[in-house]
Amino acid sequence: MNTFQALNLTPGRSICYSGFREGQQPGGICPSYNEVKEDLLLLKDHWSYLRLYDCDDHAEVVLEVIEKEKLPFQIMLGAYIVAEMNNFGCPWGGGVYTEAELDANRIKNQNQIQKLIGLANTYPTIICTLSAGNEACVDWTDHYVSVSSVINYVKQIKSEAKQPVTFCENYVPWLSKLKPLVEVVDFISIHTYPVWEYKNIHEALEYTKDNYFAVANMYPHKPVVITEAGWATNSNGRGIEPHNVSEENQEIYYHDLVNWTDKDGILTFVFEAFDESWKGSNEPLEPEKHWGLFKIDRTPKLVMESQMIL
Template sequence: MRTLVKAMFTVIVLLLSYSCKDIKTEQDQSQTKKEVTAKDILGNPDYLAISYGAYREKTRDLTVQPTLSEIKEDMRILSAMGIRVLRTYNVHLPQAFNILVAIRQLKEEDPDFEMYVMLGAWIDCKNAWTGEEPDHEVESVQNESEIARAAALANQYPDIVKVIAVGNEAMVTWATSYFVRPGVILKWVNHLQELKNNGQLPKDLWITSSDDFSSWGGGDTSYHTEDLEKLVKAVDYISMHTYPYHNSHYNPEFWRVPEDEEGLSEMEKVEAAMLRARDFAQAQYRAVSAYVAGLGVEKPIHIGETGWATISDGHYGPKGSKATDEYKEARYYELIRDWTNAEGISCFYFEAFDEKWKDAHNAKGSENHFGLFTVDGEAKYVLWDLVDRGIFKGLTRNGNPIVKTYGGDKKAIMLEVLVPPAINE
């Protein structure tokens, strides 16, 4: 009898042992699944990306910085619509740090919550934003501390920060207030890569710079410098910007209705123009790809910014290129997401929410209206189907439930759709 009991005890111990091993294996697999890297995220359509600013006021003054509760409100909204990667732009203001704190708290509240960050480090030239003449040959003394803060945050939040972007449109020469030469960006990219190599930054952290397609060699050959070639080789991937929206004014040939389309209906003309806008973005992407390939470099290329505004009283409005309305924003978003998702390209769509500080003196300035949501949390036409599906049920922004713009009246939306000008206008 004792022998039988002993045998049964041994069997039970073995079963419990194997059961515990199975549980531990499942836990390990679950943990492993969540420990994603930039390489896993970028180009993965399961990790949709977006540019994000939490600012709700006409200023970014320290007295009106977004609160943790406001940021967590936004995180829940973006997560509900499938966004998993955010892009920020600087670390010298509290917003970036608060975004990381908010994400950490949401992860502690819900272990299944996922949100990652491409952390921007702002780069300026000497005298930028001071009222004095910018010196584009010398960098700002503030750049060093900006990079140091970005590195510190990447170390403090390695489970969230997966990319550091050195500068935003910091090399393109039309950024006359602050641009620097590629050598400055190269210096700081190399510095961060060296920190990685020395174990002072997470080894899987990716380093890039996010800039206009032309700054990455896809446009004017004046950008094709030795330092740019070195930079292409130094970054982990290329983050390029493309804006057919802005080019509807500055390079309108692709946008205007050609003679062979004059017989189309108004909405057919709009659709044809939006397809050309997508093709314009694709052409700029191919131009950067060709330049990089011409250097003998194989490097991932993703889209750090592209977007479409919904209000403009200037170059892009009724008296300009007529590119601006909610219908066109929705169509551009659909076309760009379809293309980039199919091709394995990450697109940090610009942007999540309207931010009225960007053109504080002109409420109808286009820079204030690139969001998929209004400041008060109304979902623009691009997101109406998500509202209908109940994706945002129970979620709020600024205390407001997520509802459709225009009171959900599609006829009102369509009345504001403007047909692009004819090629000969």
């Protein structure tokens, strides 16, 4: 299924964008108007769609810059919902909260959903799709939310905003526990990361296709979008074998991915635009910090070097 046609969108390449630079992080120092403008001017000649994860101050600045500078982007805007249940199986030891914390989180989530709806209605020509959350139902998440709660959030968003609504999640839960959600969302959004599943670069594209079509073939009546797919360029060995990541491998995977998805008309958000040093542990080679197609100082990695010359 051509997802652009199904969602009434103009075909174009897409990327996940979070602009936090050195010394900045969510809940702390936020990128300034001029820093966001610098980022978007770097991205505008290569991508038409940006995915934002959260309705935070950063997202508001991004939307303001796009509107005031008249930049040619469409936005998938997400609400970042936090834990409403304990996940004692979280592999890195997170996911456990007191009842008081969970109660407070439910209030935060309701506020986040209302913020999403408000921004969707304030920027209806810029925000093209909405997400009710991100990786909140998968078994390893540290911000676990029940499927029934996500269903209620999706219904609430759909009742108060006009844009198509989804929920962004790893491909695996869509094959089982998220079946009740499928009939509620307007489209399915999957994340696929071959390198996290110990696939080498020669297996990567076929594995991505396997992940995609496992979901798409199960629900042929629903558009399926890839909202995260990418390749890290460094690793300290935590979850990703260091020999499997490099700028060379990132370049190969990026071109294989976009050539396939361009040809098949699959809306695909590459993960991600810029490296972000706040993510993961304090170790410099923590893989979470190294998914950008640009380094944190905004210099291009190998995959972008030739394209920046054009």
